[in-house]
Amino acid sequence: MPPTTPPPAALDRVVETLATARAITVLTGAGISAASGVPTFRGPSGLWERYRPEDLATPEAFTRDPALVWRWYDWRRRTLAPLAPNRGHAVIAHWSNRRPGLTVVTQNVDGLHEMANTRDVVRLHGSIWEVRCAASCDRGREPWRDMRVPLPELPPRCAACGSVLRPAIVWFGEALPAAAFTRATAAARCDLFMAIGTSAIVHPAAGLAARAREAGALVVEINPERTAGSELADVALAMPAETALDALERGLALAEGRPPLPGQ
Ligand code: OAD
Ligand code: ZN
Numbered sequence: 001m002p003p004t005t006p007p008p009a010a011l012d013r014v015v016e017t018l019a020t021a022r023a024i025t026v027l028t029g030a031g032i033s034a035a036s037g038v039p040t041f042r043g044p045s046g047l048w049e050r051y052r053p054e055d056l057a058t059p060e061a062f063t064r065d066p067a068l069v070w071r072w073y074d075w076r077r078r079t080l081a082p083l084a085p086n087r088g089h090a091v092i093a094h095w096s097n098r099r100p101g102l103t104v105v106t107q108n109v110d111g112l113h114e115m116a117n118t119r120d121v122v123r124l125h126g127s128i129w130e131v132r133c134a135a136s137c138d139r140g141r142e143p144w145r146d147m148r149v150p151l152p153e154l155p156p157r158c159a160a161c162g163s164v165l166r167p168a169i170v171w172f173g174e175a176l177p178a179a180a181f182t183r184a185t186a187a188a189r190c191d192l193f194m195a196i197g198t199s200a201i202v203h204p205a206a207g208l209a210a211r212a213r214e215a216g217a218l219v220v221e222i223n224p225e226r227t228a229g230s231e232l233a234d235v236a237l238a239m240p241a242e243t244a245l246d247a248l249e250r251g252l253a254l255a256e257g258r259p260p261l262p263g264q
Helices: 008-020 030-036 059-064 066-080 087-098 178-187 205-214 241-256
Strands: 024-028 102-106 126-133 165-169 192-196 218-222 235-237
Touching (some): 008 192, 008 235, 024 205, 066 126, 087 102, 102 178, 178 205, 205 218, 218 241
Parallel strands (some): 024 102, 024 192, 192 218, 218 235
16 A cells, blocks of 8 residues: 555644544444454455355354354464554554543454553454354353464364354344444444444444434544445545554644654
8 A cells, every 4th residue: 555645634624623522433444454464354355355254254154164164263363363453553542541532443353452452442343362152051151262373173162061162253144242332322422433444334333423423523534445434424534544543643642732652
């Protein structure tokens, strides 16, 4: 991706709102992790170009062939394990720790926001680093963390009841975790809503920007490409997330009279 020149007026407008907004919601998608080396889902080299979602990321696929689905997730876990958060994650984490009114909502399952020490991430689609019992037995119902790479046995099994375990990820056709969705919906009532690195296709996450707009928020999109959400945005910054967030952090630091977050 060639470096893009920030459109100064658009950036200034976002900095101004960032400096004064009380409630800020940041919604991220796969694009925030692109600079860390995580493949996105859609687009020319996206994961869904090589695999059909219905073959892998549905409850039906898992019932049909749990070992196949697990091989795919184990491969993704191996791919993710050596990767680190990038400047975009770092800036969001910095803001989240300075601003109690800022909520980070992510569709990503890669754990990079958490690794960057972001405060209290709302995970709409679960985590690739958590598993739970596919039979929802008493002891296996709540997800737990399992960071082993590779997993010693595929499919992994529930120690309590012997059923297969599943990734604690939301698959196509499944409902979002109720608590996370409630928090995300509440966070859509804000002064500034930033949709970063998402194609804005997958609902209900894609509907949050419209809710924010209705609530009177300034809606900002950060994405080098136009998306299904670009129309709705008041400001569309056509830049990679890591570049835009770095520029916004520099502008915000200047406005707040503090040094910017070191790095980059
Ligand atoms: P997509 O792969 O659909 O979209 C990624 C977006 O990131 C695209 O619009 C790219 O243009 C943009 N992008 C690429 N590089 C970028 C960069 N450096 N900075 C900013 N943006 C960049 O990913 P999502 O919108 O996250 O669900 O997909 C939503 C959901 O679909 C995922 O959470 C996943 C998938 O099915 C589950 O895993 C449950
Ligand atoms: Zn079990």
